[in-house]
Amino acid sequence: MRSWKAFVLVRLIRLALVLAGVAVVAFVLVKLSPVDPIDAYLGPDIARVGPEQRALITEKWGLDQPAGVQFVKWLSSMLTGDLGWSVTYNASVADVISERFRSSIVLMGLAWAFSGFIGFSLGIWAGANPGSWSDRIIRLYAYILAATPTFWIAILLLIVFSVGLRWTPVCCAAPIGMLPEDVTLLQRLHHLLLPLIALSILGIAQIALHTRVKMIEIMQSDFVLYARAQGATMLDIVLHHGARNAALPAITVLFASLGELFGGSILAETVFSYPGLGSATIEAGIRGDVPLLLAITLTATLFVSVGNTIADILYHVADPRISSASEAWQGIAE
């Protein structure tokens, strides 16, 4: 019990430090950027505002104060739950993020699960038969895709399936002009299909290559030799020794890839005009929507950090050597 509490506490402190660090860096970067929040706010009306009015807005928003004071003010309002107002969407930042996150998490979650499952299976198969034709094909596929930018794949898919074959819609998460409550699940999935494929393809290559290397190592290990000496069949070895032992590095890669997944979703969502967090990031960046941009940055940080923490916990659960080692370490520490 005690070790669990300590683990959670350490993790929370670490998470808070990471978030604080990212907040500082993000804030400094926005301050250094040529984006002027007032210009962004005014948009086309910029010509009709005189210098006096500008000064008034600057003073009202506190932009005339030193950057440090602005940061503390921003951080304290963040901590009280006030994320600010998004000019781009004319809604509170909290609302925009929660709504966008809901549609993004479906896309990212499915892409993550698919790339994990398919990539792991391909990696196991290729690693169990190294040098075979299937291994060569899987490897070729993985190398090509690992080197392919997501946005390019996305555009290619769009050209082939939406424009050429007209199998899939060109944009958005639902048919244009329909009320959200009228959209059926099938329509949603139809719109999700291409972004999902574009986003999964990248992850599959990563997981497959990592799993393949680990699997080759396992197949040459002493315990697989012993299993063969016991008369185990290939399937028996792959299932009981291979998949089990290869799962650990795959889990790590899968959770560590959450950052890339988030980055990929920005590109894929933009190409398909999918209304998720990714396309909101681009919008916020282009329009200089500082509160939204900062809040998305922190959300992404939280997302990736939680993913890494889950990977750590799973690693402890899955590998008996690690859990007993950390118990021993705690024994020494106490």
Place this chain on the structure above:
Amino acid sequence: MSLLEIERLTVSFHRRAGLLRRVNVDCVRDISLAVARGEVLALFGASGAGKSLVAHAVMGLLPANATAGGAMRFDGRLLDPPAQAALRGSRIALIPQSIGHLDPLATVGQQLRWAARRAGHPMTVPGAVEGALSRFDLAPAVAATFPHALSGGMARRVMLAMTTVSGADLVIADEPSNGLDAENTARVFRCLKSFAEAGKAVIVISHDLSAALEIADRVVLLRDGQVAAQERANAFAGDGEALCAAYARAIWNALPQNGFSRGHHEA
């Protein structure tokens, strides 16, 4: 009649040298030996003499770039790859030398059950795992532990238990005394001897002649992949006059407890 007969076994490794040239290296040459039921045969040789290769060739577990020549017969049946696949685990068992041969992510009990199932005797009765462990002085709780928590001696006994549940009648033990203290070595040797007494044929691979002599009936001495000598174990006594081969005598007299230390006294 011998259970296992090996006639002129040759194991050669081939590898590419340059673009087109292929080089064959014979690591084991013309080895002939036989082992009968109820007998303990020691396969002695220095590291790299080809002891383990002989064992792997018998079981059909050679690396992909190695080929075995010659003829091997088990119980009168020619040991070709299909026969090896059928006999591996069920009638020919290997006792590997280190804890690294156990899967780090599966419990001891799980691996014991796998060994039994692979040999064709699945453990269905509750308590069968604990029973098999207790025969080797292992507590029932060991079934739930993972290999990393075992000591070297315990791991060896777990692997002996895995051999027992397989019911194999040819047992090949690879360096059974390696890394063990005197007490654990004696325990493992007693167990291997009991295998032979129960009518199994036992091959002990060892680079430690005096350890191997404690249980062996016969010793085959390997040197550079060839049989240098075959001797009865009881010929290794005194000054080694009973030994036929000069190489065997030289090895025997070089042991610290024999001529080697006496030579120092004289000097």
